[in-house]
Amino acid sequence: MDEPPEEAEDYELSVGDVMTDGYVAVPADISIEEATDRFQEFAPEDPTQTTIYYTYILDEDDRLIGVASLREMLSAPDDDPLSSIMKEEVVSFHETADAEQAAMDVADLHYPAVPVVDDDGQLVGIVRSDTLVDVMEAESSEDMLRMQGMNLPELGASDLTDVEEQRSKIMLDASLSDILRIRVPWLIVALAGGFLAGGVIGVYEDTLEAVVILAFFIPVVMDMGGNVGTQSSTIFIRGVVLGHIDKSNVVRRIGKETAVGALIGLMVGAVAAVVAFMWLGRADIAYVVFGAMVGTSIVAALVGFLIPWLVYLIGQDPAAASNPIVTTIKDVSGLLIYFGLATLLVIELGV
Incomplete structure (x- = not known):
């Protein structure tokens, strides 16, 4: 099997890249005893090595037509034909199928392995469930890096360990220009969001001057919105990757x-309001902090789900693009909510 080129930036691991030839395949017209003997010949001598305890059954053209487990073979009479116990409904993957999607498809099936076929339905290998788990872990690692604004190129490798080693090598050993290309683009987006948030604070400068203590709670409100938004984005991206979130739900x-x-906003906001009241002895400031925490948490949770979904719908990677956008929206909205309530307070006080 040819190795995919490492420089192909849009390359996605296929099932064929991670499949193995460690399986037993036999024709349907042999006896159960013959099939069992062939399985015993295949079994590894090293007891620490694992074996997939299934026999795959082929027709005369090597097309996959059934599967039988070793347990069923040992329980049936030796002279019976293998076809008498084989299951004809076999879940299989095409060799060009996306490996990450395959991992999601078998997540709830608990199969130790799934056969892999070509365009003609001929058996060309099997993909083990533990290998698919490795695929999911590698993709999760990539998504977490992208959520932090580090856009690594897609890498092709037949060994998932090689994939992670290549990604690590890129991050540690790349030239300065490559490192900047990977990390800077979305940081620029985040920087623009920071300037926008700063502009909001500037608009409400008079409010801050009237009630200076309000400045103390700005990082409290923004940090809470950031934490809620990050949690929501992470939950969404994991749900999409695992197939738990789709258009139907x-x-x-x-x-x-x-x-x-x-x-969350009600609970955390109540704690923050109590702290503000105990510290300042002012119920009005406590009300502003409470309202801002509730409003910011609602907006952060909403955009933490909604923005990655919209990015996903237009065919972009939600892990790479959504985090700076979510951060900007929740920062600006949090400040608008906070200073909007604070301005009402200033008007009420007649300051």
Whole structure:
């Protein structure tokens, strides 16, 4: 099997890249005893090596037509034909299928391995479930790097360990220009968001001058919005990767996450308000802090789900693009909510 080129930036691991030839395949017209003997010949001598305890059954053209487990073979009469116990409905993957999607497809099936076929339905290998787990872990690692604004190129390798080693090598040993190309683009987006948030603070400069203590709570409100938004984005991206979030349930998921954000805001906002009141002895400041925490948490949870979903719908990588956008929206909205409430306070006080 040819290795995919390492320089192909859009390369995605296929099932064929991670499959193995460690399996037993036999024709359907032999006896169970003959099939068992062939399986015993295949079994590894090293007891520490694992074996997939299934025999795959082929027709005269090597097309996959069934599967039988070793347990069923040992329980049936030796003279019976193998075809008498084989299961004809076999889950299989095409060799060009996306490996990450395959991992999601078998997540709930608990199969130790899945056969791999070519265009003619001929068996060309099997892909082990533990290998698919490695695929998921590698993709999760990549997504976490992208969430931090580090856009690593897609790498092709037949060994998932090689994939992670290559990604690590890129991050540690790349030239300065390559490192900047990977990390800077979305940091520029985040920088623009920071300037926008600073502009919001400038607009409400008079409010800050009237009630200076309000400045103390700005990082508290923004940090809480950031934490809630990051949690929501991480939950969403993991849900999409694992196939738990799709078009059929995304509206319900967004509604639930927004409700969670509201509850978090109520709980954390109450704590912050109590601290503000005990420190300053001013109920009005405590009300402003409480309202800002609740509103910011709701918005952060909503955009933490909604923005990655919109990015996903337009065919972009939500892990790479959504985090700076979510950060900007939750920062600006959090400041608008906070200073909006603070301005009402200033008007009420007649300062």
